[in-house]
Amino acid sequence: MTENLVDIRNLNVRFSGARTVHAINDLTLTLKQGETMALLGESGSGKSVTLKTLLRLLPPKRSHIDGNIVVNGVDVLTLSGKKLQAYRGEEVSMVFQEPGLALDPVYTVGDQIAESVMRHKGVRKDEALSTALDMLRRVRIPSPERRLHNYPHELSGGMLQRVMIALALACRPRLLLADEPTTALDATVQIQILLLLRDLQKEFGMGVIFVTHDIGVAVEVSERIAVMYAGQIVEEGTTREIIKDPRHPYTRGLLAANLHDAARGARLNAIPGAPPPLDTRPDACSFAPRCPLAEPQCLAALPPVHSPNDRRRVACIHPNAPILAE
Amino acid sequence: MSKTETLADTQPDKGGPAQPLLIVRNLQKYFPVRGGIFGGKKAVVQAVDGVSFEVKKGETLGIVGESGCGKSTTARLLIGLLDKDKGEIIYDGQDLGGTLSLRELRRGVQMVFQDSYASLNPRLTIEASIAFGARIQGLSDPVGRARKLMERVGLAPDRFAQRYPHEVSGGQRQRINIARALAMSPRLVVLDEAVSALDKSVEAQVLNLLADLRREFGLTYIFISHDLNVVRYISDRILVMYLGEVVEIAPVDDIWTSQAHPYTRSLFSAMPSMDPDNRTKEPPLAGDPPNPINPPSGCRFHTRCRFSEDVCKAKVPLLHPLTAGSDHLAACHLHDISSGHSKAGKDVFE
Structure with a gap:
């Protein structure tokens, strides 16, 4: 068995402040070398918090983190100072939703990529700039020599996201975190970026954790999908398993709400209600109040995790229930 | 609550059932932008340029397109939030600015916006907002x-009437905005990305509500969205815009099975595949949509179209029926045998 690139064990993240939020509750997740996993969930499900925890980006004073995170043999939660700086960017890097906000408006995109290369690889500026140029080529930016000297405002949204990806991959990280990188883009541009990421993943062989709320996007980029709800993973499996044989009632509801094969004008089988506020730590199934299959025991204790094979799991008492008739 | 009670104040049907509820002819809106360091050089965004369409009574017209294509500007022109530069807006046979005043138009046409929070006054209670x-x-x-309307959109009045917008969830706020639009007993509701900001599970609830309200109150919808699945689900006809122009209009089933305009075809192919065994292999288009400042000459899509020829750069294609009398219209030289395009009239897509 190959060693896991990412190994998250029993992670809990709680934010304190005006109100307490239990953002991540007992999350366990593994990613193998070179694997692409989509974290699928709605707003507030904890998918972005998981990424930020992996990169140690959460504000230390207000966030309480416990559990274990090991990335490529490094214990992430104990890192500090120089080691943390090296870890960010060299081992792991991240692509954000809004490339226009993530890039610095007063430096050219070439300088920004080169800066990161100089920092991490200790090379001279001219060498770093040639790496930057090479990266712009690899993300298929037309006329890269000219674009190297452009400022972010001179580039379109799709181009900026390509630059962001070039910057993230310039130091050849083992793990790429992508936080809804195509959500702000137009449909015809989104598909270009998704296919680019898929190709680059093959080329560089890094592991990818891709956060999205869009099942279609997850299908396009990932081999595996973990579905999140209320800070927990409720179902995990290969993309094929999740799409063709969803087991958790929430996953099924999400698939139905995609409207991909909804009959026009027919009533939608909508999930009623809204996600729970996370001000207390869940001690029962968080989805039970909205679940069509809920039973008294669902509200009494956390659901058992059913695992039919090695990396397939469903946190539900009805993992084998037949798909509901509409 | 009986139907007649809520609809008591609905405007009378003046034009009869055959009169389209809305006719838009050659609508145009240009926005000047100042460029250069001293703000001297003036450029023009051609946001909406020569847009024409009709909305029949009781139908839902879906409008799709990418950012900058002019779909939201069109919506704002329709309810008079922006003044049109040129063109006509005819509501139930009456011309806006002629026989129809803006005040009367707004009784009949209401709008729901994408940002549920920004479109409510934070200092008004929910009840006051809807009643305003x-x-x-x-x-x-x-x-x-x-x-009554709060009850109807699924917000118990006793619990919600005195709350403020920041005290409720996004899905609930969008229900408030829908109730507020309906409070005027409108006949046409323009929904501009009204469900786009909602989570998928909440979006399905709101779509169900919109379908129920349409049936119950005999409403006509213009439904603007970038999500083709949602538009297909709710619309009778779909209108596709690109850089301020209409490129195709057709009944939903027609356009879903055969897109006539190369841009529409690309837009549909760009939808993520839902089949893990059959993922998208090639992006249908390269690059981003061009800037609507100084759009390309002739057919605005020619810079990205793989069938582009000289005629496409030179001549603006007009929107016309694919066959005589058809309700499937496209603006493309490929579908006009007299255009001079070498592949005109041929089936170019495979």
Whole structure:
């Protein structure tokens, strides 16, 4: 068995402040070398918090983190100072939703990529700039020599996201975190970026954790999908398993709400209600109040995790229930 | 709540069932932008340029397109939030600015916006927000009307009436905006990305609500969205825009099975595949949509179209039926045998 690139064990993240939020509750997740996993969930499900925890980006004073995170043999939660700086960017890097906000408006995109290369690889500026140029080529930016000297405002949204990806991959990280990188883009541009990421993943062989709320996007980029709800993973499996044989009632509801094969004008089988506020730590199934299959025991204790094979799991008492008739 | 009670103040049907509820002809809106360091050089964004379409009574027209294509500007022109530069807006046979005043138009046409929070006054309670328009227009019992509508959109009036917008969830706020639009007893509701900001599970609830309200109150919708699945689900006809122009209009089933315009075809192919065994292999288009400042000459899509020829750069294609009398219209030289395009009239897509 190959060693896991990412190994998250029993992670809990709680934010304190005006109100307490239990953002991540007992999350366990593994990613193998070179694997692409989509974290699928709605707003507030904890998918972005998981990424930020992996990169140690959460504000230390207000966030309480416990559990274990090991990335490529490094214990992430104990890192500090120089080691943390090296870890960010060299081992792991991240692509954000809004490339226009993530890039610095007063430096050219070439300088920004080169800066990161100089920092991490200790090379001279001219060498770093040639790496930057090479990266712009690899993300298929037309006329890269000219674009190297452009400022972010001179580039379109799709181009900026390509630059962001070039910057993230310039130091050849083992793990790429992508936080809804195509959500702000137009449909015809989104598909270009998704296919680019898929190709680059093959080329560089890094592991990818891709956060999205869009099942279609997850299908396009990932081999595996973990579905999140209320800070927990409720179902995990290969993309094929999740799409063709969803087991958790929430996953099924999400698939139905995609409207991909909804009959026009027919009533939608909508999930009623809204996600729970996370001000207390869940001690029962968080989805039970909205679940069509809920039973008294669902509200009494956390659901058992059913695992039919090695990396397939469903946190539900009805993992084998037949798909509901509409 | 009986149907007649809520609809008591609906405007009478003046034009009869055959009169389209809305006719838009050659609508145009240009925005000047200042460029250069001293703000001297002036450029123009051709946001909406020569847009024409009709909306029949009781139908739902879906409008799709990418950012900058002019779909939201069109919506804002329709309800008079922006002044048109040129063109006609004819609501139930009456010309806006002629026989129809803006005030009358807004009784009949209401809008729901994408940002549910920004479109509500934070200092008004939910009940006051919903009752506001009806009160201004002098409709009877605005508060009673508001409470009934709250009930109807699934917000218990006793629990929600006195709350403020920041105290409820996004899905609930969008229900408030829908109730507020309906408080005027409109006949046409323009929904501009009204469900786009909602989570998928909440979006399905709101779509169900919109379908119910349409049936119950005999509403006509213009439904603007970038999500083709949602538009297909709710619309009878789909209108596709690109850089300020209409490139194709067709009944939903027609356009879903065969897109006539190369841009429409690309837009549909760009939808993520839902089949893990059959993922998208090639992006249908390269690059981003061009800037609507100084759009390309001739057919605005020619810079990205793989069938582009000289005629496409030179001549603007007009929107016309694919076959005589067809309700499937496209603006492309490929579908006009007399255009001079070498592949005109041929089936170019495989």
